Amino acid sequence: MFGPLGLSLAPYVQSSRTLSKWITPVANWYVNAAGYRKYGFKYDDILVEENPTVQRALTRLTPREKYDRAYRLKRASQASVLHAPLPKELWITEAEDVRYLRPHVEEVAKEEEERKKWDNLIVQRK
Template sequence: MAGRPLGRSLAPYIRSSPTLTKLFTPVANWYASGSLYRQYGLLYDDLLIEERPEVQKALTRLTPREAYDRAFRIKRASQADVLHVPLPREQWTKPEEDVRYLSPHVTQVEAEMQEREKWDTLTVMRK
């Protein structure tokens, strides 16, 4: 399927091991802080590529409040980017606020699309 990442994710394996979790958590936090999206008040799911059909359909499943908040965060970050100045520190996204609000919808849409493809390509054999 187009737009899908190549290979598998190591995240479930790392989360299943307390030692690996303890080792990779500081690196993951450092990487998230270094990506600067939090300094512009964005959440991780605000960065998903909207042109993907799965994301387009998932966006229609957001509540009106979630859709409004997403649009506000993106507009505010765009304005800050145009001015070449990050937001004031009190407006930065805190790590505990960076929750996945769109990813569950995207996962559900992908599963539905895979199921639809399976049923659409089903062939009936006569005995």
């Protein structure tokens, strides 16, 4: 999500035309090499669900988003059983691969940080 320290270089890279020109082809190659789109996944479908932040974010999806996610997971599971990716016309395109879960994950992370700041009351007996 944001690296080990909670920092992201993405805004800096996007603001620099030269860096963006060099990194964009490498990033596109990496996404294609990862192969998750060949099985019908969007990037947010492959996030680690065991993470409590991601679990809470998943509960905030709309019913349509939940249905679409479950359908993509089942379709990819079937393709995995068959040991073959989906037909090329069913692959997720770059335009379809939108981050539908990231806003929810960021919102949950912000709420957890705020909760840590406010939940530090220590009760002492007199």
